[in-house]
Amino acid sequence: MGDLLLVRHGETEWSLSGQHTGSTDIPLTENGREQAKRLAPLVASHHLAAAFVSPMQRARETARLAGVEGARVDADLCEWDYGGYEGVTTVEIHRTRPDWFLFDDGVVPGPPEHPGESPEQVGARAERMLAKVDAALAEAEGSVVLFSHGHFLRVLAARRLGLRASDGALFQLATGTVSRLSTEHRRHVVAGWNVRPPS
Numbered sequence: 004m005g006d007l008l009l010v011r012h013g014e015t016e017w018s019l020s021g022q023h024t025g026s027t028d029i030p031l032t033e034n035g036r037e038q039a040k041r042l043a044p045l046v047a048s049h050h051l052a053a054a055f056v057s058p059m060q061r062a063r064e065t066a067r068l069a070g071v072e073g074a075r076v077d078a079d080l081c082e083w084d085y086g087g088y089e090g091v092t093t094v095e096i097h098r099t100r101p102d103w104f105l106f107d108d109g110v111v112p113g114p115p116e117h118p119g120e121s122p123e124q125v126g127a128r129a130e131r132m133l134a135k136v137d138a139a140l141a142e143a144e145g146s147v148v149l150f151s152h153g154h155f156l157r158v159l160a161a162r163r164l165g166l167r168a169s170d171g172a173l174f175q176l177a178t179g180t181v182s183r184l185s186t187e188h189r190r191h192v193v194a195g196w197n198v199r200p201p202s
Contacts (some may be wrong), residue, residue: 004050005145005146006049006161006183007185010042010046011181012035013039013068014179017090021094023083023085023089028061030061034075038179039065046070046181049146051147052139052140052144053075053145053147054074054149055132056080056099063079069150070147076150079135080132080150080151083140083151084113085119088119093105096158105122106168107122122171124159124169125158162194174196176197
């Protein structure tokens with residue numbers, strides 16, 4: 004079975020400021036575009052059976068600049084729906100909820116079009132995405148790459164490894180990085196995490 008590559012999009016203004024960026028469709032910064040370009044050799048070192056990308060422009064632009072054309076757009080790769088915490092920083096949330104932790108507590112409701120997701124709901128979405136990954140791996144030789152977002156990919160990695168969605172908290176993930184999940188003795192394992200190419 005091929006590997007599963009997880010690519011977090013490049014830097015944005017909100018990733019710099021620490022604002023929760025779910026449904027807000029903001030572009031990469033210039034540095035974020037450079038991060039994405041530097042990913043190309045890492046991604047190209049794998050023979051790809053399939054590529055999937057979040058519909059958000061920051062993920063699509065990362066895929067394009069990393070040299071991956073024709074990735075399948077899939078809404079299941081969207082970032083956590085932060086509901087009422089969209090655009091809000093953790094520091095701001097802690098002013099009223101000092102013990103709040105996203106992976107345990109989820110978010111407060113937002114507008115009807117973005118009501119927010121619990122950790123379990125994000126985990127269920129990750130499971131759907133992993134089923135598509137496994138189908139692609141079964142259909143063709145090679146690896147699968149996902150271009151997506153930090154919190155969602157952390158949950159997806161946890162579920163791939165048989166952990167709870169909330170255990171995604173254990174996997175720090177920086178912008179403009181590639182992580183690799185593989186198999187060893189028929190078990191899913193972390194083969195590389197948070198890998199950033201040389202500047």
